[in-house]
Amino acid sequence: MKDIRGRNAIVTGASRGIGVYIARALAEEGVNLSLAARSQSELEQVRSEMEALGVRAIATVCDVVEPADRARLLERTESELGPIDILVNNAGIERVRRFEEATEADFTDPWRSTSKHRSCSPEPSCTA
Numbered sequence: 173m174k175d176i177r178g179r180n181a182i183v184t185g186a187s188r189g190i191g192v193y194i195a196r197a198l199a200e201e202g203v204n205l206s207l208a209a210r211s212q213s214e215l216e217q218v219r220s221e222m223e224a225l226g227v228r229a230i231a232t233v234c235d236v237v238e239p240a241d242r243a244r245l246l247e248r249t250e251s252e253l254g255p256i257d258i259l260v261n262n263a264g265i266e267r268v269r270r271f272e273e274a275t276e277a278d279f280t281d282p283w284r285s286t287s288k289h290r291s292c293s294p295e296p297s298c299t300a
Contacts, residue, residue, distance in 0.1 A: 177202030
C-alpha cells in the first residue's frame with residue numbers, strides 16, 4: 173500500500189460504527205483526521221482515541237445535508253490540518269422499521285425520502 177503517513181483526511185459519520193473503524197485504520201497509518209458527525213459527545217470520544225494513536229485530530233459537529241455545515245467543515249479542516257488529501261463519505265442514516273412498512277421511496281430514493289430522521293446524502297459532501 174502507498175505510504176499515506178502525514179496526509180489529511182475528512183471522515184464523515186465518524187462518531188460510531190464503520191466511521192470509527194475507518195478513522196482508526198487511517199490513524200494507524202499516520203493520517204491526520206478531521207472527524208465529522210452530528211453527535212458532539214461521541215465525536216469527542218473518537219477524537220481523543222485518535223489523538224492517543226499519535227495523529228492530529230479535530231472534531232466538527234456537521235450535518236452533511238446542510239451546505240453551511242459542509243463549508244465550515246472544509247474551512248476548519250484546511251485551516252487546522254492543511255490541504256485535504258482523503259475524503260471518506262461515510263455519513264448515513266439508519267431507518268428502523270419493519271420491511272413490510274417500508275415505502276417505495278425507501279428503496280428508490282433513500283437519501284431524499286421523508287422520514288423522522290434527517291437524510292445525509294454523500295453527494296453534497298463532495299461539493300466544495
